[in-house]
Ligand SMILES: NC(=O)c1ccc[n+]([C@@H]2O[C@H](COP(=O)([O-])OP(=O)(O)OC[C@H]3O[C@@H](n4cnc5c(N)ncnc54)[C@H](O)[C@@H]3O)[C@@H](O)[C@H]2O)c1
């Protein structure tokens with residue numbers, strides 16, 4: 487986006503992009519957010535990204551990280567509380583993205599219109615003793631409402647769904663988009679990147695390697711035994727004793743609970759999740775740009791198993807998840823784990839489907 491013409495034109499163009507309440511506050515004062523003679527920002531080409539739940543534990547850090555991403559030209563921060571504060575704060579970072587804030591249901595449409603990528607961490611987190619499924623009764627409705635907004639205002643956007651329980655909320659989103667007639671399975675991506683980050687970290691610890699040099703495929707879903715690390719496919723090629731395999735699989739499957747218990751009621755993973763979500767969002771944007779060989783794990787519509795959704799490696803391109811990779815060779819431990827994962831996933835997916843269809 488280029489701001490051209492004389493200063494008045496440029497200010498008018500910037501004003502048109504400010505959140506209505508900001509503009510209304512400035513109406514008649516011929517200033518933009520209290521500044522006079524504000525020269526048009528030399529906007530450059532880039533992608534438009536919205537974060538829904540931007541004032542939350544994940545959302546605030548994710549907003550900061552996305553503001554730093556040079557592929558982002560416009561960043562919309564939406565929440566039902568505190569959006570103006572987070573927006574004002576992040577907007578002072580001297581990086582390229584223009585930041586706008588949107589507060590409450592009345593401004594959801596403005597937050598979403600024109601977006602290329604919508605990242606959704608909106609919803610409540612776990613407390614100790616809870617499962618991710620315990621969040622369903624609150625988060626299902628939140629995800630439904632936000633996805634209805636996506637279907638109406640930016641039906642072609644890629645959606646990165648973080649809100650738990652991901653094993654059900656992705657199915658909810660798919661049903662909402664199907665009802666709206668906008669469903670594109672390549673563009674609905676459940677974010678399981680934190681499981682991969684944990685797997686790389688824990689495996690690197692055992693092998694004595696730099697986690698940046700380790701790549702562990704994690705398939706299935708995002709809860710307990712549905713999280714299945716494929717240690718037999720680790721890069722660099724490595725072998726593990728049975729006890730190492732058991733330790734690593736359990737630790738990766740319970741990584742979320744490890745943080746929930748350590749935070750002792752103050753929530754769940756936020757900082758590592760923001761890191762993982764920003765990494766996955768960057769991959770989506772590089773795919774949209776047309777970069778080759780952009781491959782990440784994600785919980786997507788899939789024919790890899792008999793289930794309608796499953797996490798595997800996917801290749802991200804201009805139209806979203808353009809290729810869903812197969813599981814590859816599994817050892818006996820992983821084959822047993824796969825059956826356990828599918829058994830639990832089937833019920834979680836159906837719970838999400840039923841929430842919309844019934
Ligand atoms: N996929 C993953 O790997 C992963 C990792 C960590 C957390 N999570 C999930 O992410 C979600 C958010 O976690 P958190 O720690 O950031 O929680 P949080 O409570 O700190 O933040 C949630 C934010 O969502 C906002 N919100 C609530 N209802 C909303 C609505 N209708 N529209 C827009 N925003 C709304 C809240 O105001 C809040 O700012 C939880 O469901 C958590 O379980 C997923």
Ligand SMILES: O=C(O)C[C@H](O)C(=O)O
Pocket residue numbers: 611612618650680708741742743745746754755
């Ligand atoms: O564990 C949680 O509740 C949050 C998230 O799903 C995680 O894996 O950290």
